[in-house]
Amino acid sequence: MTTDTAHRVNGATRADGTGAWAVLLPAGRFDAERLVHHDTLELTGLTDARPRPGDQVAVLADDPPRLVALGRVAAATGQRREDPDDPQSERAETPLVVTYTRRAFDEPVPADALTLDGPVTALDPDAFQELADRLGPPPQRRSWLVSLDLPIEADSPAEAVRLFWAYVQELGPRELPAFVSPSGDELAMQAFVLGTEANQDPEEDD
Structure with a gap:
């Protein structure tokens, strides 16, 4: 694979040409x-140096800087027009698409x-590898049971299901507690809200 590296500012490439x-x-x-x-991260508004398809990416969160994921740049799908029905409309910006390979x-x-x-x-490839190595080996995957229980008043089972999905779409993971436990160990069930464990027993808050 040959890659034009002129776009890389203060960076380097691996032997295979990826940055x-x-x-x-x-x-x-x-x-x-x-x-x-x-599965992917899409970013727009990038006006300076842009990674090329196949390049490795360290995804960071700021304040403080921390590594939250690894990925590779996916091939661009081409510019899209603002109005697909109008061939004279301006072309919309093609986003940078990163396919996740590891989440943290x-x-x-x-x-x-x-x-x-x-x-x-x-990034220098060695600096990237040093950062990626801090994640350690990926954890072993296992089966989990995840449930969401909502008491709903309705005039029929079908209406209750419709209301259930309406509440899920409206409230989402920021407000609704999801209950998760390892398969076969329901006694270890935990409630999660906002992506973190949340105590759902009001008596324990006293």
């Missing part, structure tokens, strides 16, 4: 990525040593 970058999540995006699973939103690692030039910063 390494740090991408800073926009304000407020960290919670959105932490609360709901996404629940347990981010410090990245204070990095100096960021803006939303996108070129």
Whole structure:
């Protein structure tokens, strides 16, 4: 694979021609990525150096700087027009698309040593690898039981289900407690709100 490296500012490439970058999540995006699973991260408004498809990406949250995910740049799908029915309309910006390869939103690692030039910063591949190694080996995947119980008043089962999904869409993970336990160990059930464990027993708050 040959890659034009002229666009890389203060960066370097690996032997295979791929580069390494740090991408800073926009304000407020960290919670959105932490609360709901996404396969990709799309960013717009990038006017300076841009990663190329296949480049490795360290996704960072700011204040304080911390590594929250790893990924690779996906191939661009081409510019889209603002109005697809109007061939004369201006072309919309093509976003930078990063496909996640590792997530650490629940347990981010410090990245204070990095100096960021803006939303996108070129990294030396060795610096990228050193940062990625801080995550350690990926945890073993296992089966979990996740449930959401809502008391709903309705005139029929079908109406109750419709109201259930309406509440889920309206309130979402920021307000509704989800209950999760390892498969086969329901006694270990925990409630989560806003992506973190939340006590649902009012007597324990006293």
